[in-house]
Amino acid sequence: MMDALLEVKDLSFSYNGNSKYAVFRDINFSVNPGDIFCLLGPNGTGKSTLLKCISGLLTPCKGSIFIHNRDISRLRASQVAREMGYVPQSQVSAFPFLVEDIVVMGRAPHLNVFSAPKTEDIRIAYDSMETVGIASLAKRACTTLSGGEWQLALIARALAQKPRIMILDEPTSHLDMGNQMKILGVVQELAEKGMAVVMASHFPDHAFLLASRTAILNQGSIVRQGTPEEVITDECMCKTYGIDVKVIYVGEGVERRACFPFHRVKSQSVNKLNLQNQNITGMTGI
């Protein structure tokens, strides 16, 4: 696949530049327009570092990243930012900027150093807010937003960059179930419009929900890569997270697989649990 929109090739990174202490090594994958690539793996395994490398925020010690066969190490920061929007893990802002002020910051790569956003840029910012459904928050101070609203504001800001690739670093962390699904819905819409999405997540279920491809990063390398169904299996999840996991197909209108972490229980208590849970139905293991 030479013509992938985003291609990551033999990527290794280490904080001191010495490949012996690499955070991850020899990472290879590619993402096409409309694809959602979901990166899974335990905490501290380098998912965020990998995403920062791909976005050009960190310089890899080996390998390269190509956008349509152009090596991003040869591009200027503003050129990369026009192709790739990066949504960081939520951080609080030091100043109570208005949401519209934050979103319009996404226009920075299109403006020269001495200019400020013009009417056209503000229109684009409002379009982005409309797309993710936060136009009504435009005049709110960003310090008063809830976690989900703030995440949507950051996605809107990345959209205002008008990129073809979107990188999201755990966009659903610290969010409740409802907000998680809201964010995932927005991400899916973006992909349907032809954007290439790379997303890190804590939850294997997110891969089942929307990913077209998924990879598991563990101890510095991608141990498995493919469709969510191929990758997320009992045995693989077990190895990755060091716990017992059962992947179950849920029917009854849900029609997807889901991941269930559990404590292996002794046979005596299993009987007891079965008695208690007699009334709970609706899950059909396959």
Next chain:
Amino acid sequence: MQPDKKTGLHFNTFKLQVFLVLLLACVSVAALMTGQLRIHPYEVVKIILSGIFHIEKTWSPTLESVLFDVRLPRLIAGILVGAGLSVSGASFQGLFRNPLVSPHILGVSAGAGLGAALAILFFSKIYIVQLFSFLFGLLAVLMTYSLSRVYRTTPVLMLVLSGMIVGALFSAGTSLLKYIADPVNQMPSIVFWMLGSLNNASNKDLIIAGPVMLGGIVVLLLIRWRINLLAMGEEEARSLGVETGRIRAVIIFCATVISASAVSISGIIGWIGLVIPHIGRILVGPDNKKLLPVVTLIGAIYLVIVDTIARTAIESEIPIGVLTAIAGAPIFAYLLRKNRSGW
């Protein structure tokens, strides 16, 4: 207008700027007319305009000399120092993502203090004092900047800590000089210089320091929207395509040149660079695109008023640094209590 405690009143920026420009003009005329020799405001405007247009001279040469050689340079120095310190303070607060930062955080005033003390001790000529304070101010910030450099980057936290270290070193040097200085003449001059005053501002200083400060202010105003991006943090700014290292160096350079020039003209004037940006934020909110022009004007107005009080309130002159602190500390305390959650 619905006041929003968290983000300020969001006044119409254009109208506010027009109002502030007019206010600055009024305050300037008031500053020019008051003093031991009172001049009628009509006369003031006429004499000033005679510098540009051809107007028949109906006034005494003394009056003209008082205005052009004493009060006008002092007024211009006040405007430049007030505007410069305020705009540097606001820029630094964005750069360091901390609303409690002043333009002196990187050690510029500590350095300038040592330079001035050295010059007073060994040369005792006013222009050497000014030159030394300017150069030592730059030197201190240069030391801070190079000390904070790790792996070809300059993390914000390293900058702040390096500023503290360098500042402490230079302040210790100043204390030592005070200790060995002649307690009858030299020590009081060092102390008075540290308190700040626009008394020594002359046309000669302004020819050199004026364009330098004006240049710094203009550059900061031109890149002011980028300061918003830096205020989101290094990584986010980079992801938005900002060359953070370069723009940070430009901001530090401009603010340092402004503060060092200000200190060399007027000694150390505290509080302005800290308090004025906060007043600006209450009026127009935190967006630097609106904030910086407003802050520039308020800073100028504030220092002109304070300086006029400093030289007219009592027989002898009150050190301006004392006045800005007396006025600034309560204002700041009030703001702190009122806006506890947001800036």
